[in-house]
Amino acid sequence: GIQVEQSPPDLILQEGANSTLRCNFSDSVNNLQWFHQNPWGQLINLFYIPSGTKQNGRLSATTVATERYSLLYISSSQTTDSGVYFCAVEFAFGNEKLTFGTGTRLTIIP
Amino acid sequence: DTAVSQTPKYLVTQMGNDKSIKCEQNLGHDTMYWYKQDSKKFLKIMFSYNNKELIINETVPNRFSPKSPDKAHLNLHINSLELGDSAVYFCASSQVPGGAYEQYFGPGTRLTVT
Numbered sequence: 001g002i003q004v005e006q007s008p009p010d011l012i013l014q015e016g017a018n019s020t021l022r023c024n025f026s027d028s029v030n031n032l033q034w035f036h037q038n039p040w041g042q043l044i045n046l047f048y049i050p051s052g053t054k055q056n057g058r059l060s061a062t063t064v065a066t067e068r069y070s071l072l073y074i075s076s077s078q079t080t081d082s083g084v085y086f087c088a089v090e091f092a093f094g095n096e097k098l099t100f101g102t103g104t105r106l107t108i109i110p
Numbered sequence: 111d112t113a114v115s116q117t118p119k120y121l122v123t124q125m126g127n128d129k130s131i132k133c134e135q136n137l138g139h140d141t142m143y144w145y146k147q148d149s150k151k152f153l154k155i156m157f158s159y160n161n162k163e164l165i166i167n168e169t170v171p172n173r174f175s176p177k178s179p180d181k182a183h184l185n186l187h188i189n190s191l192e193l194g195d196s197a198v199y200f201c202a203s204s205q206v207p208g209g210a211y212e213q214y215f216g217p218g219t220r221l222t223v224t
Contacts, residue, residue: 031209037151041198043215050209084151090209097166098209100153 004101023087133201
């Protein structure tokens, strides 16, 4: 079954809007990262956030490991935010690999 | 300076052929990976190397053979290509195995098998 599920699968927003992307995982995790895949296919690491909250400009992320979810907030969206957002987790059962989520495709309309 | 680079960026070939993809990182990382992204954008790890040693092999067919000549390079050779091998292949690197440090990805190699 799906171990790392993201919602919503697709999101279309007007420029300037705010959005919240969710990542649910099925088991305890040691580590969690968020990535952005831009329309040209490049994967960029946004956050390393196994727990707590971090902010970087218009982006912030919160992980509540005990409840097995993480949230990525994007404020004042710009067209350059378009792309697919992935969370990826390293499960605590010791496999030393990242398991990627199903992704959220974000489209920002000017 | 490109942190993780891959060549070629595009690869179009016929079924049954053998092809290689090369990856290099200049971040001084100990760990390198190959990932496969299918047409539905699902990303899955294939292999992981740490200090040139294979540490993860995710039940990938034997036709796929990675090689790490040194810590900065990880190549992927694919024999007898099949239609189902069409995908984007990403190389990545990190300081240590797993998710304890950020993983950095190369630009990807889009493989099309006809």
